[in-house]
Amino acid sequence: MGSLWITGIGPGGPAYMTPQAVEAITRADTLCGYTVYIELVRKALGDRLRKNLTILTTPMRQELERCRLAMEAAAAGSDVAMVCGGDAGIYGMAGPLLAMADDYPDVQIEIIPGLTAAVAGAAVLGAPLMNDFCVISLSDLMTPWQVIEKRLRAAAAGDFCICIYNPMSSRRREHLAKACRILMEEQSPDTPCGWVRNIGRPGQESRLLTLGMLAMEEVDMFTTVFIGNSRTRFRGPYMVTGRGYEDKAQD
Amino acid sequence: MGSLWITGIGPGGPAYMTPQAVEAITRADTLCGYTVYIELVRKALGDRLRKNLTILTTPMRQELERCRLAMEAAAAGSDVAMVCGGDAGIYGMAGPLLAMADDYPDVQIEIIPGLTAAVAGAAVLGAPLMNDFCVISLSDLMTPWQVIEKRLRAAAAGDFCICIYNPMSSRRREHLAKACRILMEEQSPDTPCGWVRNIGRPGQESRLLTLGMLAMEEVDMFTTVFIGNSRTRFRGPYMVTGRGYEDKAQD
Numbered sequence: 001m002g003s004l005w006i007t008g009i010g011p012g013g014p015a016y017m018t019p020q021a022v023e024a025i026t027r028a029d030t031l032c033g034y035t036v037y038i039e040l041v042r043k044a045l046g047d048r049l050r051k052n053l054t055i056l057t058t059p060m061r062q063e064l065e066r067c068r069l070a071m072e073a074a075a076a077g078s079d080v081a082m083v084c085g086g087d088a089g090i091y092g093m094a095g096p097l098l099a100m101a102d103d104y105p106d107v108q109i110e111i112i113p114g115l116t117a118a119v120a121g122a123a124v125l126g127a128p129l130m131n132d133f134c135v136i137s138l139s140d141l142m143t144p145w146q147v148i149e150k151r152l153r154a155a156a157a158g159d160f161c162i163c164i165y166n167p168m169s170s171r172r173r174e175h176l177a178k179a180c181r182i183l184m185e186e187q188s189p190d191t192p193c194g195w196v197r198n199i200g201r202p203g204q205e206s207r208l209l210t211l212g213m214l215a216m217e218e219v220d221m222f223t224t225v226f227i228g229n230s231r232t233r234f235r236g237p238y239m240v241t242g243r244g245y246e247d248k249a250q251d
Numbered sequence: 252m253g254s255l256w257i258t259g260i261g262p263g264g265p266a267y268m269t270p271q272a273v274e275a276i277t278r279a280d281t282l283c284g285y286t287v288y289i290e291l292v293r294k295a296l297g298d299r300l301r302k303n304l305t306i307l308t309t310p311m312r313q314e315l316e317r318c319r320l321a322m323e324a325a326a327a328g329s330d331v332a333m334v335c336g337g338d339a340g341i342y343g344m345a346g347p348l349l350a351m352a353d354d355y356p357d358v359q360i361e362i363i364p365g366l367t368a369a370v371a372g373a374a375v376l377g378a379p380l381m382n383d384f385c386v387i388s389l390s391d392l393m394t395p396w397q398v399i400e401k402r403l404r405a406a407a408a409g410d411f412c413i414c415i416y417n418p419m420s421s422r423r424r425e426h427l428a429k430a431c432r433i434l435m436e437e438q439s440p441d442t443p444c445g446w447v448r449n450i451g452r453p454g455q456e457s458r459l460l461t462l463g464m465l466a467m468e469e470v471d472m473f474t475t476v477f478i479g480n481s482r483t484r485f486r487g488p489y490m491v492t493g494r495g496y497e498d499k500a501q502d
Binding site for chain 2: 008010014015016017018019020023087088089090091092096098099101102111112113114115116119120123124126127129130131132133134135136137141142143147148150151153154155157158159235236238240241242243
């Protein structure tokens, strides 16, 4: 009977990987995950990985198949690290793995959290998520677009700051523009926004811009987008959402 | 001219602290932050901290004063780490510090993200935040209660999973119950929920319970609360929100 460590590696660079994540990955005899995350781990940890490591991977979009492979390997006695980009839970593999855990009662499961793009990307742009916020994925592979639209409207109605995952892909070029137009029914086109691409990895890029400009922006699937609320301001090279200390200080 | 590293240390234990955070804190000649975070850092890093370290701290609720002290020290040439529990940005000190950065153009500022309680606590309970979610603080010290209430209603209307920070304190014993009653106007009282106390620290505790039960629960300010959405289920010892892979597999 083996272990299954569902492991969030953060954005990918070693500076962001927690000791807990490094321990799981370096103890594992089997790594499972998207090829791109396995490569990030190889680059970050190199010689510290075990020799004769077994790599289990499947093509994109075969997540359930990959989860099944990982569980079967752990049930057969391997120590498996399922490598997730960012966090293990947030749009990660913890959900589908735990949903099939009943079938593998002998596998020891541990979930190891990691820095998700909302947290790591916010630090690049300043402090966009200083107050209550929402995280919304614009991918309609798993969630119908009408549900995504309902959530965007709810987020705007609640004056939440918003972090957007999967803002655009080659197959869904128009999603970010549609989302911005929905938000602009409630929010000013001057609302401070920003995006970060390849967070913490070579080629990291970022940009601050208004919501109106964001509606015309071309980004890609490696980009995380931040949309301010009524309290967000540009301050020098940063976007910063007010937390309220400043108001209190004037009381 | 010195540096100011606004540093998220995660929940506090060394297993959760990123190498980036450890580097900032061990390079700093001055640490600034709540006493409780400074103590966590001392326990986690001990001998790795610099000798003759200067500690700058102020009583609770004097956040702006503490930020000003940190900036002044960096402007005078110190290398200062502002130590934040969880993340540097999410309800952390990055916002008020960046808001005063204009006054200190020579200070080199870097924001170092950390594992916030939404991410670290979710990993304890299973996968409650597997899909779109909101983070809401129930503290009305900085945000008027009517804004908090508006956000709770918006989160329920959008069928978001919700992570609640500051659910209760001795001064605000009724906030969590009020929040649950607001959510139950939209959501079933059987909605799976959970809480985690002292995440990743000695004395960590957690509990799974329904939204109806949560409305009668006593928690404290060291507790983070998770409320599921319509797709969240109890599965053995976990709460898990459906991501959609399972439905897709049946298409």
